[in-house]
Amino acid sequence: MIKFEFILKPITPFTLTLSDVFKESYISSIKGMFRTASIFGLRTLFGEGYSCEDMYNKTCPELTEEERKGLRVFPCPICRTYGMMGLKGCSFFIENFSEVISAKKNFNYRFLFRGPYNKILVSEKPIKVLAVCNYTCSHLIILLGLYYVNLGIIRLGRFKSRGLGIFRVEIEDKELQKLLEDINTLREKLRECLEVT
Numbered sequence: 001m002i003k004f005e006f007i008l009k010p011i012t013p014f015t016l017t018l019s020d021v022f023k024e025s026y027i028s029s030i031k032g033m034f035r036t037a038s039i040f041g042l043r044t045l046f047g048e049g050y051s052c053e054d055m056y057n058k059t060c061p062e063l064t065e066e067e068r069k070g071l072r073v074f075p076c077p078i079c080r081t082y083g084m085m086g087l088k089g090c091s092f093f094i095e096n097f098s099e100v101i102s103a104k105k106n107f108n109y110r111f112l113f114r115g116p117y118n119k120i121l122v123s124e125k126p127i128k129v130l131a132v133c134n135y136t137c138s139h140l141i142i143l144l145g146l147y148y149v150n151l152g153i154i155r156l157g158r159f160k161s162r163g164l165g166i167f168r169v170e171i172e173d174k175e176l177q178k179l180l181e182d183i184n185t186l187r188e189k190l191r192e193c194l195e196v197t
Contacts, residue, residue, distance in 0.1 A: 002133045004176055005095070006146065008156075008167040013122035015157035015164055016104050026101075030129065030156065031092050035082045037145030037154035042077065045144070045187050050194070051078045059084045077194060081138040090133040090142065100125045107164075122164065137193040143179055143186060146171075150180065 008030075016026075042050040049072040052060045056067050060075040061084055068074050075087060083089025094100065103125035108118070131142055146169045148154045155165035171177040179186045 002136075002139045003130065004139055004171065004173055005128065005130050006169055006171040006176075008127040008129065008149070008169060010124050010126065011152070011166040011168055012164050013107055013124045014155075014167075016101070016121045016123055026097065027092055027094055030094070030127065031082060033149065033154060033156045034092075034142060034145045035078065037148040038081065038141050039078055040154060041144035041148050042141070044148075045183075046191070046194075050076055052076045053078060060087075061085045073194065073197065077135075077137055077141050077197075080135040080197075081133065081141045088134075090131050090135075090138050093130040093132075095128040095130055096125070100127055120164075127167075136197055137190065139176070140179075140186065140190045140193055143176060144190060147180055147183055147186065 039051045039054050043054050048055055049070065052058055052063055052067075052071060052075075055070060056063060058067075060068075060071075060079040063071075075084065079087060079089070081089050100123050103123045104121050105123070106119045107122040108120075131139070133139055133142070145154070149167055150169045152166045156167065157165045169180060171180060179189065
């Protein structure tokens with residue numbers, strides 16, 4: 001079992017919706033951001049074949065026998081890391097959930113400087129996340145996703161196209177922080193790990 005903690009420090013406010021007051025739905029939103037970022041990272045660094053969603057727009061249990069042959073690994077590393085029907089992925093815990101929610105505030109937004117302002121519920125509180133994983137490569141796949149979150153390419157929440165939901169990632173484990181900052185070393189470690197599994 002691999003456990004690691006990281007902090008998502010907002011560069012811009014991130015949106016909250018009414019459903020976000022429920023911890024499970026908010027964790028799901030954050031996990032979805034990581035999953036999207038990891039799929040993007042695997043496709044960018046290794047090409048096709050490492051994500052069922054990227055190739056077929058389905059999860060591994062939904063694939064036909066022929067589609068499964070198109071993957072380099074089955075179940076794919078994304079489903080092994082983030083879960084699928086019949087296979088539990090990593091567990092994610094927001095360690096400061098009540099602080100994040102209690103720091104919510106209204107953000108005034110106006111489209112193209114026309115019309116009245118819209119009020120959007122946002123927070124600017126750092127999010128402390130604990131990931132607990134069983135699959136050997138999961139921490140590297142999550143780190144790959146965090147790399148693209150750190151660059152601001154993958155963002156959290158609605159209105160992300162309007163400049164919201166940008167984070168910087170900090171990891172207390174110095175070795176993992178170095179991997180997050182060095183994409184070439186992370187790629188090689190991930191390549192080695194994927195070849196073994």
